[in-house]
Amino acid sequence: MSNALLPELGTLPLTPAPTRIWTPKRVQVTRAAAELPHTAEILRRCEAAGVTDIMMLTNDRLSGLRGETERETYARAKTTLAVVVAPPSQLKPQPIPPSADWRIDLAKGCPAHCQYCYLAGSLGGPPVTRVYANLDEVLAPIRTHAGRGTITTGTDLRGHEGTTFELSCYTDPLGIEHVTGSLTEAVRRVGAGAYGDDVALRFTTKFDDVTELLTLDHQRRTRVRFSVNAPEVARRFDGGTAPLTARLTALRALALAGYPVGLTIAPVMAYPGWQQGYGALLDQVTTAVAGVPDLDLTAEIITHRFTPASKDVLLGWYPQTKLEMDEDVRTQKRSKFGGVKYVYPRATMAEMRQWFTSELAARLPAAPLLYWT
Ligand code: SF4
Incomplete structure (x- = not known):
């Protein structure tokens, strides 16, 4: 060994x-997020981390993210934390096989720079990290979906896990925790049984x-x-x-x-x-x-694996990458919705x-x- x-x-x-430990260079708070209690905790953490560039927006549109070049836009976005409100469409948990029964997003976006990033191609626009300030609403489906699901709930293999909620589909929740506090709050509440006793969280991190x-x-x-x-x-x-x-x-x-x-x-x-x-x-x-x-x-x-869209985005972000994304040595697979990926x-x-x-x-x-x- x-x-x-x-x-x-x-x-x-x-x-x-x-x-x-990631500390954003700038934080933007949308108007809709400004008064929510979790925003106060996020701002407390950002200030404690030494962030001085905190902008309270007068509307819900992030501003100033685009640089003169794609490189600059990427760099600005990756060093920005946006505090936003998750829209109702994001609050409905989606099944997330094979990991968990349901997906719940504490945030969207990640400040790291992995050259194969699985978020490439699935998030539109500059890769800014958006943390959701309406945390109570984000977590509420843990209660409404307890006992429902097909991946762990009631299964022979993983039924002992209870109803599971995956937190890392669109972010690295631990990577931004130092300035958000969302993960700590979720783990604490689920540990305290706030949403029932047969539910579990799971997330993955680098x-x-x-x-x-x-x-x-x-x-x-x-x-x-x-x-x-x-x-x-x-x-x-x-x-x-x-x-x-x-x-x-x-x-x-x-x-x-x-x-x-x-x-x-x-x-x-x-x-x-x-x-x-x-x-x-x-x-x-x-x-x-x-x-x-x-x-x-x-x-x-x-x-x-990669898709045409993710390859395109990744080559824009990391033009010098040595990551193999050669369609000729891969097999094309089609999803049931017609999307193509190369495996x-x-x-x-x-x-x-x-x-x-x-x-x-x-x-x-x-x-x-x-x-x-
Ligand atoms: S840690 Fe995960 S989400 Fe973040 S850049 Fe790397 S692959 Fe993407």
């Missing part, structure tokens, strides 16, 4: 110091500032998954996130604090030597979870799936694979 990239187990801190989460009475009702990859893939393509080793240190700290935890191994890439790279990753995870009492660890695996060919997928299934079982036998896609 290789643990060269992790500190000795005995020296791993129970409350690790975060390595990556950040590592878990200090606040460690203090919460979570009642094991929130599963924190860390999005991880082969070390060389994470180093090369994940920008503005916590390093892989820091994510695993945070995972260990949360597991020791009783949280159910998980791995989102994504996006898995079929590059030369991928078996060694992902083997090194699994070894590091094994080291990180060694000796954790009552460990509840799951794995989810998502292979790399690895069937034989590559089968080989990778077989490898991951058997290596996970051998190296992390306690971690069930919830899905492969």
